[in-house]
Amino acid sequence: MSTLSQADKRYLLSGLQEGAQQLKLALADSDLEKLIAYINLLRRWNATHNLTALDDREKILTHHLLDSLSIAPHTRGPAAMDVGSGAGFPGAVLALVHPDRESTRLHSSHLVISYAV
Secondary structure, three states, rough: OOOOHHHHHHHHHHHHHEEEOOOOOOHHHHHHHHHHHHHHHHHHHHHHHHOOOOOOHHHHHHHHHHHHOOHHHHHHEEEEEEEEOOOOHHHHHHHOOOOEEEEEEEOOOOOHHHHHO
């Protein structure tokens, strides 16, 4: 299983804090912890199910987390649907930082949806 090292977690935490500041997003410490836990889960599942080709911490940060978070200020309303969610980006990331909104992720693969729920 490919899990995040403490150095990876520190890198992601720092990058998320900096990226959120640049995106003008207010993320609570609990949001940051949830996002890092999600990436840890992604890496464990990815080791056996190949959910995403991106597995190194730099690309996970920029191509998955920050890309997903970049649309957060533009989402409105009480519910959202991510069609073709794949490994849960951006839908799962947005659901983690907006737990007050109903979030649905739709994908043709049951395996992918099992992971991203």
